[in-house]
Amino acid sequence: MNISIERNNCAECEHRMTCVGAAAGNRDASQRIRIARHDTLYQAGDAVSDHIFNIRSGSFKVLRAASQQPAQIIGFALAPDFLGLDALDRERHANTVIALEDSEVCSINWNRHAFEGRRRPVMRASLHALLSREIRREQRAALMLRNTQAEQRMADLLLSLSQRRVEFGHVAEQFRLPMSRCDIASYLGVTAECVSRLLLLFRQRALFELRRRDIKLLDLSALHRMAIGSAPESAMVAS
Amino acid sequence: MNISIERNNCAECEHRMTCVGAAAGNRDASQRIRIARHDTLYQAGDAVSDHIFNIRSGSFKVLRAASQQPAQIIGFALAPDFLGLDALDRERHANTVIALEDSEVCSINWNRHAFEGRRRPVMRASLHALLSREIRREQRAALMLRNTQAEQRMADLLLSLSQRRVEFGHVAEQFRLPMSRCDIASYLGVTAECVSRLLLLFRQRALFELRRRDIKLLDLSALHRMAIGSAPESAMVAS
DNA sequence: GAAAATAATTGATCCAGATCAAAGAAATTG
DNA sequence: CAATTTCTTTGATCTGGATCAATTATTTTC
Numbered sequence: 001m002n003i004s005i006e007r008n009n010c011a012e013c014e015h016r017m018t019c020v021g022a023a024a025g026n027r028d029a030s031q032r033i034r035i036a037r038h039d040t041l042y043q044a045g046d047a048v049s050d051h052i053f054n055i056r057s058g059s060f061k062v063l064r065a066a067s068q069q070p071a072q073i074i075g076f077a078l079a080p081d082f083l084g085l086d087a088l089d090r091e092r093h094a095n096t097v098i099a100l101e102d103s104e105v106c107s108i109n110w111n112r113h114a115f116e117g118r119r120r121p122v123m124r125a126s127l128h129a130l131l132s133r134e135i136r137r138e139q140r141a142a143l144m145l146r147n148t149q150a151e152q153r154m155a156d157l158l159l160s161l162s163q164r165r166v167e168f169g170h171v172a173e174q175f176r177l178p179m180s181r182c183d184i185a186s187y188l189g190v191t192a193e194c195v196s197r198l199l200l201l202f203r204q205r206a207l208f209e210l211r212r213r214d215i216k217l218l219d220l221s222a223l224h225r226m227a228i229g230s231a232p233e234s235a236m237v238a239s
Numbered sequence: 240m241n242i243s244i245e246r247n248n249c250a251e252c253e254h255r256m257t258c259v260g261a262a263a264g265n266r267d268a269s270q271r272i273r274i275a276r277h278d279t280l281y282q283a284g285d286a287v288s289d290h291i292f293n294i295r296s297g298s299f300k301v302l303r304a305a306s307q308q309p310a311q312i313i314g315f316a317l318a319p320d321f322l323g324l325d326a327l328d329r330e331r332h333a334n335t336v337i338a339l340e341d342s343e344v345c346s347i348n349w350n351r352h353a354f355e356g357r358r359r360p361v362m363r364a365s366l367h368a369l370l371s372r373e374i375r376r377e378q379r380a381a382l383m384l385r386n387t388q389a390e391q392r393m394a395d396l397l398l399s400l401s402q403r404r405v406e407f408g409h410v411a412e413q414f415r416l417p418m419s420r421c422d423i424a425s426y427l428g429v430t431a432e433c434v435s436r437l438l439l440l441f442r443q444r445a446l447f448e449l450r451r452r453d454i455k456l457l458d459l460s461a462l463h464r465m466a467i468g469s470a471p472e473s474a475m476v477a478s
Numbered sequence: 479g480a481a482a483a484t485a486a487t488t489g490a491t492c493c494a495g496a497t498c499a500a501a502g503a504a505a506t507t508g
Numbered sequence: 509c510a511a512t513t514t515c516t517t518t519g520a521t522c523t524g525g526a527t528c529a530a531t532t533a534t535t536t537t538c
Contacts, residue, residue, distance in 0.1 A: 064382055072385050074378050086375045089368035094375060129328030131370035136325045136333060138377030139313050143303055145384035146311050146428035148496085150525070181486060189385035194525055196487055212534085387526085389495070420516060433495060435517050451504085485534065490527100497522075506513070 031107045032056070041083065041097040041105065048090050051107045052130075053083040058103020059178040061187075063096040071096065073186040075141065076179060078164045085134045100178040144227075145189055153188045154198050155226035158208070162217060172220065177213040252345075270346045271295070280322065280336040280344065287329050290346045291369075292322040297342020298417040300426075302335040310335065312425040314380065315418060317403045324373045339417040383466075384428055392427045393437050394465035397447070401456060411459065416452040 033053075035041055041053065044065060059078045065071040074095065077083055083105070087093050110127060144156045162172045177184075181199075185192040199210060207223060209216040217223065272292075274280055280292065283304055298317045304310040313334065316322055322344070326332050349366060383395045401411045416423075420438075424431040438449060446462060448455040456462065 064378060066382060066386070069386075072382060074381055074385075086371055086378060088371035090371070090375075095378070127367070128370070131367070131374065132325055132327035132329070135370065135373050135377060136329075138374060138381060139303060139325060139334070142313055142377060142381045142384055143305060143311060145381055146313075146425075147305075147308075148428060148524085186385075189387060191526060192486075193488085193527085197525090200487080387494085419514095430496060431516075432497085432518085436495090439517080479538105481537085483534100483536070485532100487530100487532070489530085491529105492525105492527075494524100494526090495522105496524090497520100499520085500518090502515105502517075504513100504515070507511085508509105 033105050033107055035099045035103050035105065037099055037101050037103075039099050041099065042093050043096045044093055046093045048084075048087045048093055049107075050109050052085055052088075052110055053105040053107055055079040055081050055083065056104040056106055058105075059100045060097050060103065061100055061179060061183055063098065064094065065096070072189075073183055076100075076161070076183075076187065078161065078178070079168050081164065082130055082134070085131055088131075100183075150188065150190045150194055150198060151201075152226055153190070154184075154195070154202070155223045157184065157188060158215070158217065159220075159223055159227050162220070172217070174214075174216045177215055272344050272346055274338045274342050274344065276338055276340050276342075278338050280338065281332050282335045283332055285332045287323075287326045287332055289348050291324055291327075291349055292344040292346055294318040294320050294322065295343040295345055298339045299336050299342065300339055300418060300422055302337065303333065304335070311428075312422055315339075315400070315422075315426065317400065317417070318407050320403065321369055321373070324370055327370075339422075389427065389429050389433055389437060390440075391465055392429070393423075393434070393441070394462045396423065396427065397454075397456065398459075398462055398466050401459070411456070413453075413455045416454055 033041075035058075041060060044063075055077055057079055059076060060083065061073050062075040062077060062083070063071040064074045077097070083097055084093075086095065088110070144153055147153065147156075161175065161177070165175050166172045179187075181195045182192045185195045188195065202208060203210055205222075207217070207219050209218060272280075274297075280299060283302075294316055296318055298315060299322065300312050301314040301316060301322070302310040303313045316336070322336055323332075325334065327349070383392055386392065400414065400416070404414050405411045418426075420434045421431045424434045427434065441447060442449055444461075446456070446458045448457060
């Protein structure tokens with residue numbers, strides 16, 4: 001384990017305008033946590049603190065174990081996603097969260113002291129919004145999975161990664177896949193062999209260039225046509 | 240459309256001890272809505288009011304449309320489930336909710352007037368709990384879908400229906416499936432033919448008796464063994 | 479930087495579940 | 509209550525992706 005924690009100064013943070021944590025305006029509300037590749041942010045069974053995590057840099061995979069079975073990846077989280085929204089009312093975490101690369105998260109206290117003053121309705125609304133949004137995101141993921149075609153799932157994943165890059169101020173077309181082919185397979189609910197073949201197929205169709213984990217999307221609109229929520233507009237309606 | 244709305248008296252409601260709405264103690268916070276089989280509670284694109292719905296009797300299917308494709312069923316909601324948790328921060332609904340039988344819901348205003356007095360921290364926590372719980376539920380559904388085996392998905396659905404019956408004070412073993420085979424197929428992400436064959440197979444294995452929509456589960460533990468969260472205990476950990 | 483361990487690709491075969499087709503059972507409708 | 513319409517079951521065939529088996533990169537480790 002190689003986790004380092006330090007005090008955070010939300011007042012000077014570049015994300016203070018949009019972050020729920022900064023809105024708390026509470027010195028104790030936020031901490032910066034550095035976490036190395038392959039290390040665990042929290043694990044199924046760990047006690048839940050009154051904190052949620054906002055990813056500042058890097059990326060994570062979220063695993064859920066089903067007894068009798070190896071754990072499956074139920075999501076990838078990239079900056080500026082939140083983690084821990086699924087455990088607000090629980091004693092113990094149900095999922096395990098592992099860093100895919102060296103990453104930083106802000107830990108935000110959402111308990112009564114930070115969130116329940118009568119003067120913090122905006123922030124409270126933000127927490128509701130965050131939670132509600134996460135529900136829609138999960139619904140969308142499930143919709144993607146009901147679409148049996150592995151091609152569509154793959155297209156959907158690539159677009160969702162791309163979109164989150166854009167949200168964080170990067171270009172949509174070019175980025176580095178933070179996860180292994182095997183992780184992708186687990187998330188899509190297919191085998192690693194299948195992922196490998198799909199990537200080959202997509203490359204042959206000139207949908208993207210791919211070398212190791214560096215990807216350059218060449219035909220975003222084709223990907224949109226393949227993916228489920230399809231049209232960019234409808235993707236916005238969905239979340 | 241055959242929807243009737245009437246004032247609700249939470250103070251005398253049999254569920255006042257556990258219902259978020261009743262905790263509001265606000266006369267205007269809750270309304271009782273009757274809705275006939277096949278009618279729509281709300282539809283994708285409808286304006287979102289500051290209300291969530293608590294099912295008092297009956298059942299619903301929740302549909303999400305992906306452009307280019309027929310809408311898929313992303314969930315079934317039975318008493319005492321909540322509906323509308325996915326739209327707190329949205330202008331318009333992303334999903335469509337249709338009654339599977341004549342049903343009743345309580346509409347609960349969750350906006351600042353009902354929920355933000357300083358004396359309602361318990362209720363606010365309940366809303367957080369509700370939302371967080373819904374996220375876990377969706378994660379679980381997605382986990383179920385990644386499990387390619389149709390058998391496991393079916394076992395999982397039957398158990399989740401059974402569990403919710405128990406939550407509402409009924410017996411676990413015997414109930415009526417409120418949805419068509421076709422609805423089940425859409426939810427599980429398989430074809431109706433596949434559902435039909437699975438049900439036959441399960442009957443042959445003496446997992447349940449089934450006549451039309453009336454089902455009697457004979458071997459709950461076998462179903463638990465087949466389903467993903469497997470053991471009853473671990474199902475509790477998951478949500 | 480060579481050796482070991484791990485990840486990714488590629489090929490061959492197989493099977494769960496899709497698709498196509500048709501018959502039978504319930505529920506609606508006039 | 510007979511006629512439609514819709515839902516469900518059953519059968520035959522086909523296929524996308526799984527599984528099994530090697531081979532070829534990449535990382536890690538010492």
